[in-house]
Amino acid sequence: MQPASANPKYAGIVVDAKTGKVLYSEDADSLRYPASLTKMMTLYLTFEALEAGRLTLDSPVPVSAHAASQPPSKLGVRAGGSTTVEQAILALVTRSANDMATALGERIGGSEERFAQMMTTKARALGMTRTTYRNANGLPNTAQMTTARDQARLGIALRQHFPQYYGYFSTRVFKFGKQTIGNHNRLVGTVRGVDGIKTGYTRAAGFNLATSAELDGRSIVGVVLGGSSSAARDAQMRKLVATYLPKASKGATSNLIAQSRSFSPPAAASVPVPVKPEPGLRAAVTEVVAEAELPTTAPAPTGRLPQEKLAGASAYAAEPKSQGAAAAVTAAMSRPAVAVPTRAPEPAPQVAARDEAPVDTDSVTTASTRASSSPKLPDGWVIQIGVSDSKDRAMDLLEGAKDKGGHALRSAKPFAVAVNTGGSQLYRARFGGFDDQKAAVNACNALKKKGVQCWASQQ
Numbered sequence: 001m002q003p004a005s006a007n008p009k010y011a012g013i014v015v016d017a018k019t020g021k022v023l024y025s026e027d028a029d030s031l032r033y034p035a036s037l038t039k040m041m042t043l044y045l046t047f048e049a050l051e052a053g054r055l056t057l058d059s060p061v062p063v064s065a066h067a068a069s070q071p072p073s074k075l076g077v078r079a080g081g082s083t084t085v086e087q088a089i090l091a092l093v094t095r096s097a098n099d100m101a102t103a104l105g106e107r108i109g110g111s112e113e114r115f116a117q118m119m120t121t122k123a124r125a126l127g128m129t130r131t132t133y134r135n136a137n138g139l140p141n142t143a144q145m146t147t148a149r150d151q152a153r154l155g156i157a158l159r160q161h162f163p164q165y166y167g168y169f170s171t172r173v174f175k176f177g178k179q180t181i182g183n184h185n186r187l188v189g190t191v192r193g194v195d196g197i198k199t200g201y202t203r204a205a206g207f208n209l210a211t212s213a214e215l216d217g218r219s220i221v222g223v224v225l226g227g228s229s230s231a232a233r234d235a236q237m238r239k240l241v242a243t244y245l246p247k248a249s250k251g252a253t254s255n256l257i258a259q260s261r262s263f264s265p266p267a268a269a270s271v272p273v274p275v276k277p278e279p280g281l282r283a284a285v286t287e288v289v290a291e292a293e294l295p296t297t298a299p300a301p302t303g304r305l306p307q308e309k310l311a312g313a314s315a316y317a318a319e320p321k322s323q324g325a326a327a328a329v330t331a332a333m334s335r336p337a338v339a340v341p342t343r344a345p346e347p348a349p350q351v352a353a354r355d356e357a358p359v360d361t362d363s364v365t366t367a368s369t370r371a372s373s374s375p376k377l378p379d380g381w382v383i384q385i386g387v388s389d390s391k392d393r394a395m396d397l398l399e400g401a402k403d404k405g406g407h408a409l410r411s412a413k414p415f416a417v418a419v420n421t422g423g424s425q426l427y428r429a430r431f432g433g434f435d436d437q438k439a440a441v442n443a444c445n446a447l448k449k450k451g452v453q454c455w456a457s458q459q
Contacts, residue, residue: 009206009226013148014240015221016248017156017212023244024222027148028176034146035200035208036096038138040154042104043092046085046123049108060399061107063099069268070098070137073184075176078201079094079102083176083265089165089235090174094183098137116450123150125263126157126257132405140202148223155210155221157199157257164364164386164453167444169196169212186230187211197221199230207233213241218248377390379442383412385447385454391416394427401431401452408446 011027021030050054060082061108068079075097077083083091088104091097102112109115113134119133128150134141159166171188174181187194193215200208207227213220222240227233289347388394398414405412412431419426434440440456 007226007228009228011148011225012221012236012240013152013225014220014244015152015156017159017214018251019219019249020156021224021249022222023247025149025242028152028223029130029147029149031147032208033140033202033205034131034138034144034225035153035202035205036098036138037146037151037198037200037210037223038119038133038136038144038421039092039096039101039200040151040158040198040210041123041133042101042136043168044117044158044162045087045108045115045118045122045157046089046104046153049164050085050165051162055085055108055312056082057089059085059107061085061088061100061103063103064106066112067099067102070102070139073097087176089168090171091176091181093171093196093198094174094181096184100136101137114344126153128153129315138200138202140204148225149187150223151210151223153257155212155223155377158197159212159219159221160257163384163455165456166196167448167453169198184209185209186234187237194241196315201230210236211232211241213245214241214389216244217250220245220248245302248280299415335435337443380432381434381437381446381456382430383447383454383456384430385430385432385452386429388427389425391418391427394429397429398431401427401429401447401454405431405443405447408443412443 011030011031012024013022013026013028013030014024014225015022046055050057056239061078061084063077068077068081073096075083075091075095077099083100083103085104085107088100092104105112105115109118115136116133119136122132123131123133128146129147131146131150132143134144138144158169170188172183174183183189184199185196188196192212193213194211195214196212197210202220205226207230209224209225209227211222211224213222222237222244223242224233224236227236246315267438288424356415379454386394386397389396395414398416402409402412402414409431411431411433414429414431417428417430431443434443434456444454444456
């Protein structure tokens with residue numbers, strides 16, 4: 001990768017995903033075209049709709065003539081056809097299918113234009129102050145702009161807010177009909193610790209890549225925009241991961257990007273599924289947390305869409321900070337000019353696993369007793385299948401997953417970790433008792449085949 005002085009399109013950033021500290025930065029707040037990194041926000045809103053119950057993984061996604069007419073890369077479903085939500089998600093993650101991104105946008109927003117407004121509104125709510133969306137797939141539009149810093153915020157938010165769906169980003173192969181579709185992201189499965197997130201390219205944007213990596217209790221999100229070629233972009237990201245992942249913090253994961261209230265657009269007759277506030281879920285903080293060096297105060301582009309009124313809330317997966325904690329967080333703007341080495345050894349491939357340290361643990365509840373029988377967390381590796389604001393609901397999740405897991409969970413111990421963050425009580429539904437990472441990952445993969453989303457982590 002050429003330096004910014006030689007390649008004016010280039011911008012990059014690496015952020016410690018646990019502390020928000022910027023480990024590397026070059027033109028991180030300069031406006032760039034996102035290309036297919038746009039689909040990260042399309043997926044964020046899709047995950048939000050799934051979490052709220054407005055969609056299920058099996059919900060149909062109709063393919064309109066407009067969606068079918070999108071240029072490649074595409075899945076190739078004809079107008080009038082349909083896929084499931086899960087197939088559309090996998091098509092975005094692997095092939096970066098433009099037709100499926102448009103179809104999802106129309107399914108959720110009623111029209112792609114309306115969905116783009118929802119995307120921009122959500123970007124503002126997440127603190128992405130310099131990002132404007134005009135379509136769901138990232139195809140060229142001169143008004144669709146972002147920054148490396150904003151994309152890093154979005155990458156961290158995807159991890160924090162939707163851990164039950166985040167595993168889709170590490171999908172290596174997707175089978176659709178007679179097609180076997182490989183992931184465009186060549187770092188997944190070849191660079192130790194990398195588990196996603198998204199590639200992108202247009203002629204105007206250059207070659208873009210947002211990457212998440214987690215290893216040995218450390219976690220980073222890196223973004224490279226404007227690469228001169230896919231090979232140069234990938235080589236740069238490999239160097240960034242090799243250089244800065246070992247420098248990231250091993251501390252407990254903090255909630256860097258506050259879960260925002262869900263956007264409820266006005267009703268429209270053309271919307272197949274009405275977007276409405278999510279019932280029965282706790283209200284989350286409305287102010288975005290400006291953690292460490294991920295500020296929300298960068299200047300916004302001219303003509304940005306006004307933030308719509310937000311309604312509803314999501315209590316799953318994200319554990320919001322209290323207003324008091326948010327007030328104590330600094331919003332420093334330092335951007336250390338750290339040189340990237342010309343060569344860095346690439347570690348041997350290894351299956352990456354989600355690692356989340358317990359925060360403010362109050363009690364451990366086992367599914368067999370439904371009582372606080374042990375204050376001690378199980379040792380070794382665990383898998384998490386979800387987070388609920390109800391202990392009974394967490395227990396039900398565990399019992400349902402136990403039935404589906406069969407042999408893979410025969411000796412696993414189901415338990416719920418009660419956590420208290422910002423005065424709100426949440427319950428993490430987990431299985432423990434795995435001797436090593438391989439056993440936990442294999443059990444998680446078995447659950448995924450049964451439709452249960454999960455990730456593996458070391459306790």
